Amino acid sequence: MAREISFVFNGNPMKTIIEDHWTLLHFIREELGYTGTKEGCGSGECGACTVILDGEAINACLYLAAELDGKDLLTIEGLAAADGTLHPIQKSFVDNGGIQCGFCSPGMIMSAKALLDKTPSAPEAEIKEAIAGNLCRCTGYVQIIDSIKAVSGHEEEPHVVAFKSEDNDRGE
Amino acid sequence: MQNLCSVGRRVPKLDAVAKATGRVKYIQDLKVPGMLYGKILYSKYAHAKIVKIDTSRATEMPGVLAVLTAEDVPEIRMGVYKDNRPLKTGKVRSYRDEVAAVAATTPEIAEEALKRIEVTYEALPAIFDPEEAMKEGANLIHEAHKSNVLKMPWTLHYGDVEAAKKEAAYTVAERFSTTWVTHCCMGTSGAIAEFDPANNLTIHSNTQIPSLAQKDFLEALKAMGLKDRRVRVIKPCIGGGFGSKLDTYAYEYIAILLAFYTRRPVKVEFDRTEEFIATSTRQPTITHISQGCDKNGRLLFRDVSMILDNGAYTSWGATTPSVMMMPITSLYRVPNVRYEAKCVYTNNTYAQAMRGYGNPQATFAIESTMDMLAESAGIDPVEFRRLNANQAGDVSIQGLRITTCGLEQCMDSVKTQLEWNQPKNEGEGVGMASLIHVGGGARVYKSDGCGTIIKMDDFAKIDLFTGATDMGQGSDTVIAQIVAEELGLEVDDIHVIHTDTDVCPWDVGAHASRTTFIAGNAALGAARKLKARILELGAKQLEAPLEKLTLRDRHLIHQDDPEKKLEIGKLLRKAHFSHGGQMLMAEYFFDPTNENMGKDFRGNMSMTYTFGTHGVRVKVDRETGKIKILQYVATHDVGRAINPMLLEGQVYGGVMMGIGYALTEQVLSEKGQNMNPNFRDYKILTAKDVVPIKAPVLETYDEDGPFGAKGIGEPGCVPTAPAIANAIYDAIGVRIKDLPITPERVLAAIREKQGLDLCGQEAGKDDAGECIIEE
Secondary structure: OEEEEEEEEOOEEEEEEEEOOOEHHHHHHHHOOOOOOOOOOOOOOOOOOEEEEOOEEEEHHHOEHHHHOOOEEEOHHHOOOOOOOOOHHHHHHHHOOOOOOOOOHHHHHHHHHHHHHHOOOOOHHHHHHHOOOOOOOOOOOHHHHHHHHHHHOOOOOOOOOOOOOOOOOOOO | OOOOOOOOOOOOOOOHHHHHOOOOOEHHHOOOOOOEEEEEEEOOOOOEEEEEEEOHHHHOOOOEEEEEEHHHOOOOOEOOOOOEOOOOOOEEOOOOOEEEEEEEOOHHHHHHHHHOOEEEEEEOOOOOOHHHHOOOOOOOOOHHHOOOEOOOOEEEEEOOHHHHHHHOOEEEEEEEEEOOOEOOOOOOOEEEEEEOOOOOEEEEEOOOOHHHHHHHHHHHHHHOOOOOOOEEEEOOEOOOOOOOOOOOOHHHHHHHHHHHHHOOOEEEEOOHHHHHHHOOEOOOEEEEEEEEEOOOOOEEEEEEEEEEEEEOOOOHHHHHHHHHHHHHHHOOOOOEEEEEEEEEEOOOOOEOOOOOOOHHHHHHHHHHHHHHHHHHHOOOHHHHHHHOOOOOOOEOOOOOEOOOOOHHHHHHHHHHHOOOOOOOOOOEEEEEEEEEEEOOOOOOOOOOOEEEEEEEOOOOOEEEEEOOOOOOOOHHHHHHHHHHHHHOOOHHHEEEEOOEOOOOOOEOOOOOOOHHHHHHHHHHHHHHHHHHHHHHHHHHHHOOOHHHEEEEOOEEEEOOOOOOEEEHHHHHHHHHOOOOOOOOEEEEEEOOOOOOOOOOOOOOOOOOEEEEEEEEEEEEOOOOOOEEEEEEEEEEEOOOOOOHHHHHHHHHHHHHHHHHHHHOOOOOEEOOEEOOOOOOOOOOOOHHHOOOEEOOEEOOOOOOOHHHOOOOOOHHHOOHHHHHHHHHHHHHOOOOOEOOOOHHHHHHHHHHHOOEOOOOOEOOOOOOOOOOOOO
């Protein structure tokens, strides 16, 4: 069955025909052609497909496209300004090593945005809670958490520890 | 010390902006016009004869363009031992065996077609325990092989272990085991294969070995009767590697076969369940180890024998003993060493390379028994390690030449950062474990080389073509920093291209933590050649002696007279726009002077070695067996941190993967079948599991490394498990010898020590009605 839905996509009103059985993730990736939202598991366990729907971070793989009707959808492609200026969270991920292979990054950034939109100065525990459903295998999360802390105004003691060899005589 | 502009800076990854905005394309995001979707039918048995495959109901489905079984395709042999085929014939040897494949116009049709393939099996007795499989008369997994033990003679004996055993004042002997864990790349595996009308192949594939994959695929084409064809391997952005993409796999060959028979591009892409079931794991091990020392605590011998569960086929997992030899012979000074490893076929999933390549398994046994031996000898475990620590200038008994070594300083750093001697609360303990790993390449093949081509455009911008593979670890950025430094440019001026075998030079792949060292040196070599050309041109332009010129801030500058300078771009334009002009381009192939192992496995496999020490403070709950990590410190001798931010990222990521290996991760294999192929049941750590980690960096400036650097990709996960096991022992006096260290195991060990059974009752006083433990 097909139906017509109206929604706001990355700030732009849209009207389109969808199939009832499409997941929101399928609709975004395959029908709209926006591939920044990733599929890591298809069953709501990894968070790679996190998008923001009416202000809430959700797993697009667990929603039906039909549920989009009348709502406001934000994907990673809608985060940076039109002139390409990165959103502060994106910039922070870039500057603080929050990105390695990058597959989890769009979902991770969307989860962080949903959190900081509600709680701009979220403490570390809330940050961890907010991204607990976004799995990452590369970073060990440390620099991701640092990236979010840097924009939440809760920059605590950095993890970096300076340690140089005292008796190094092979320096250049 | 030289004042550096790009090297040593926390430069963001070159591709970070593209990744942060969702613009990079992974295999999941790629489509080729006319593309079909390939799907694979796997075995329903761990071991069975294939009696008959009826594909007729699948073939007749609208939208299905090909259904292939082994009968339909030529024999292609794959894997390290060539004991595997993309589609199985005669029998299946594990649940992940590929039996048939379909290409269809949509993934849904392909999926449906798989359901319509009828396979008749005749079950065969299966073996899941390598020790059982080794027994005389055990059923053979590969009849032609005549034995379940692989003919890979991993044995060495240096010095005289038996004599040393007699001499030793203190000796420990123990058995350790490790289990299956898997890479869990967030981006799943996939490939798109396409033939042109002349049967040249283009394959988009997630691979860490583009040049070697090209060779594998060429061999496959040859088997398909396509001689002298070309193979182009294009790497999309890779969603994590960790060793999983170090071989070529059935799914890639299946994509090639389907594309060949349909004359259409075909994509095979794994879903998460397939990723868990049909990709290879880390090699599980059973290790018997003994170590001994004299009365002063000097190590006298190390004697190790291992059994590795190879699974049903052979990939790089079977060669991990070659790397295990490194810590076994050369972590600390050991004068007498014996090692034997047997890889055994079973009907389990087959293993591959995974970050650390056997080193975590070996180091778990070595460093656990180092603590045990220190206790026997009555020496503080840190002092015991210090007494036996490797030193710069050492040549280990295996022939590893230790050029730089900050091992003792790493231990000091851990002691300080962890506040080792602080009084501990009840249930708290501290533990330490160290590592040695290849840091200057690893001569696995006859070459350990990497090529680089650099060209400079009219505006002094660089296009750098490297054989290296960036799978997220940041090698592109590190290479750009090295080249920018050498040529006096900004990192932004360097565009690194590593994605296409048609344009990129040769390399043996992203393994052995070799990329910074090898590809970095290759890039540096090319940059130096280019620099010489620029200086030569510049000397004429500035009418200054060549040796007085330097490159800095995108300019050619006279060292004694900084006002006398010329923009490098201007120099380039002059070189291009003139009669008898020239272009600026350089190539360099770096092959280090490391050695292949000899017949007795001696040889300096790496040009330099990375050392490190990990320390951890834990709290153990005696009632539940739960372990809480209070603080983790991982200090590494990295030679030189080219990019401290990316380096820390490697360490944090490695440590968290190592903690998962130590505490939570396990492929639950029930008679060869993966029982937890999803993230709900296979527990990789989440953000809530992050422990306080410090990653101090020790710089020893290895003169062979690019700007002094050594490799650091793998070490983060090498000594994690023994450091934690040692801390648990320090906390509550129980030694856990099997991974993962689950609360159940800890609790069982506590109860055993107390002389109680699992349910906390005194031995012999079981009340079966109340004590039910389900394994």
